[in-house]
Amino acid sequence: MGIALELERIEQQARSTGLTTTQIQKVLNDVSEKVTGDTLKAPTVQEYLTEWLQTAKTRITKTTWVRYEHTVKIFLGGLGNKAKMPITSVTPKNIEDFLNQRLSSGIAPKTAIIDLKTLNTAFSRAESYGMILKNPLAPVRRPKEDSSEREVFTHEEVQRLLDAAPNVEWQTLIMLGYFVGARLSDCAHMKWENIDPERGIIVYHPRKTGKKVVVPMHFHVIEHLQHLATFGTEGYLSPTLVKRVSGGENGLSGAFRRIVERAGIDPGLVAGKGIRRFSKRSFHSLRHSFNSNLANAGVAEEIRMKLTGHSSRDMNARYTHLELNSLRNAMELVPTFTKETKE
Numbered sequence: 001m002g003i004a005l006e007l008e009r010i011e012q013q014a015r016s017t018g019l020t021t022t023q024i025q026k027v028l029n030d031v032s033e034k035v036t037g038d039t040l041k042a043p044t045v046q047e048y049l050t051e052w053l054q055t056a057k058t059r060i061t062k063t064t065w066v067r068y069e070h071t072v073k074i075f076l077g078g079l080g081n082k083a084k085m086p087i088t089s090v091t092p093k094n095i096e097d098f099l100n101q102r103l104s105s106g107i108a109p110k111t112a113i114i115d116l117k118t119l120n121t122a123f124s125r126a127e128s129y130g131m132i133l134k135n136p137l138a139p140v141r142r143p144k145e146d147s148s149e150r151e152v153f154t155h156e157e158v159q160r161l162l163d164a165a166p167n168v169e170w171q172t173l174i175m176l177g178y179f180v181g182a183r184l185s186d187c188a189h190m191k192w193e194n195i196d197p198e199r200g201i202i203v204y205h206p207r208k209t210g211k212k213v214v215v216p217m218h219f220h221v222i223e224h225l226q227h228l229a230t231f232g233t234e235g236y237l238s239p240t241l242v243k244r245v246s247g248g249e250n251g252l253s254g255a256f257r258r259i260v261e262r263a264g265i266d267p268g269l270v271a272g273k274g275i276r277r278f279s280k281r282s283f284h285s286l287r288h289s290f291n292s293n294l295a296n297a298g299v300a301e302e303i304r305m306k307l308t309g310h311s312s313r314d315m316n317a318r319y320t321h322l323e324l325n326s327l328r329n330a331m332e333l334v335p336t337f338t339k340e341t342k343e
Contacts, residue, residue: 164263177286
């Protein structure tokens with residue numbers, strides 16, 4: 001009854017004095033506080049996303065948080081003055097404008113999709129908390145992902161990479177990439193505590209997913225680790241390289257490309273889907289090689305997914321490069337006709 005009486009008073013006041021939308025929202029907020037004790041006031045877009053970033057910081061990796069922060073910064077910049085408006089004012093059109101802005105800047109569709117996933121996480125939380133009625137990203141159509149294709153390293157090429165490596169730490173990273181299938185950052189952060197020599201396995205949690213991955217050690221990895229053990233078995237396997245950033249020309253990725261060139265292997269630099277050049281033979285190709293070697297050896301997809309840490313068949317398929325001989329062998333398993341066909 002209290003709410004009904006206040007609403008009737010607001011309607012009469014609006015008819016006689018012509019209240020603005022902002023004034024009506026303020027009055028309704030006052031009514032809610034007076035009658036129910038709750039406020040209807042919504043935080044601004046900037047206030048909410050800043051608070052969301054701080055909350056997420058304690059539950060995600062530093063790398064993911066930096067990516068989240070970068071996306072939020074660009075999104076707020078594109079909103080302009082609207083960033084200081086209530087979060088309820090964000091519309092699907094604002095999201096589409098952001099998407100078009102990102103694609104126009106020359107980034108790859110895959111990167112734009114990652115940006116949308118970041119915003120979707122933030123606005124889904126706002127919807128769950130009752131701050132907004134509907135997530136503005138829900139009706140927005142994602143761009144088609146058009147990723148550049150990686151190429152694998154042959155076994156002989158990996159041997160050349162090991163020979164061209166400037167030191168034992170780089171040999172360690174290359175070994176882990178090729179025989180364990182770990183990503184560059186995970187290889188650099190691998191510690192002796194990840195090694196279980198008694199069971200002959202490496203146990204680690206990828207920084208990207210955080211899910212436990214167990215990989216039996218290949219003979220060459222065991223042999224290499226036995227050599228490393230003569231220098232000590234505490235801390236990081238590559239204590240110098242772990243201090244360097246992964247990406248960039250001056251980071252680990254750029255250093256690996258120079259090792260590829262030193263080994264006499266074409267890195268396959270081509271124009272990417274975005275503004276950056278794309279290397280078909282990057283460190284990540286070692287991970288592709290790991291998965292492909294398993295596939296070519298006839299290892300079941302479910303086992304390969306466990307060894308690589310892939311959560312979906314589609315993702316694992318992207319990492320599988322079957323050799324022509326394997327494909328031929330597969331076709332030979334198809335039964336032949338026992339009767340001659342008519343012409």
